[in-house]
Amino acid sequence: MATTTTAEPTRRDFLYIATGSVAAVGAAAALWPLIDQMNPSSAVLALASIEIDLTPIQVGQSVTFKFRGHPLFVRRRSPAEIATAKAVPVSELIDPIARNLNLPDDAPATDANRETHPEWLVVSGVCTHLGCTPTAYEGDFGGWLCHCHGSQYDVAGRVRKGPAPQNLEIPVYSFLSPTRVKVG
Numbered sequence: 117m118a119t120t121t122t123a124e125p126t127r128r129d130f131l132y133i134a135t136g137s138v139a140a141v142g143a144a145a146a147l148w149p150l151i152d153q154m155n156p157s158s159a160v161l162a163l164a165s166i167e168i169d170l171t172p173i174q175v176g177q178s179v180t181f182k183f184r185g186h187p188l189f190v191r192r193r194s195p196a197e198i199a200t201a202k203a204v205p206v207s208e209l210i211d212p213i214a215r216n217l218n219l220p221d222d223a224p225a226t227d228a229n230r231e232t233h234p235e236w237l238v239v240s241g242v243c244t245h246l247g248c249t250p251t252a253y254e255g256d257f258g259g260w261l262c263h264c265h266g267s268q269y270d271v272a273g274r275v276r277k278g279p280a281p282q283n284l285e286i287p288v289y290s291f292l293s294p295t296r297v298k299v300g
């Protein structure tokens with residue numbers, strides 16, 4: 117099941133909710149009935165992770181998944197988008213920090229520090245201003261526009277126009293194969 121909002125025919129922003137493409141994994145999911153009875157702490161719930169099958173995602177698409185109760189964007193970037201993102205000097209950025217949970221806290225916000233494979237961007241869909249969900253392929257930088265107060269993000273999820281103070285967060289994730297990612 118997926119709901120779709122379409123900016124352009126080839127640039128679609130899907131929301132996958134509990135489809136075959138997303139499966140909760142790990143001990144936290146297997147033990148859910150027991151944990152639920154024990155009124156689990158947020159720390160326990162935070163262990164949840166998801167696996168995402170990348171094969172349905174076409175070049176130029178940004179797909180929205182649900183991760184730990186919040187939107188997560190997985191975007192398959194085109195060569196032009198990658199080149200645009202890599203050409204931006206860190207000195208031009210509002211937030212010069214990568215905000216990538218896979219890297220040291222002070223890693224600079226180069227495009228390379230925002231992804232594992234240039235074609236794939238895996239990034240939080242929570243605006244760093246007040247938590248709205250930005251819309252893909254809108255705004256002046258080709259990334260996302262947050263309609264709540266006008267923040268704009270580029271194709272690496274870096275904030276380029278406020279009031280959002282920080283880049284969209286990159287969660288902990290890893291590639292299980294060239295077409296499968298585990299987030300969390």
Ligand code: FES
Nearest residue numbers: 243245246262265
């Ligand atoms: S919540 Fe996104 S700009 Fe305010």
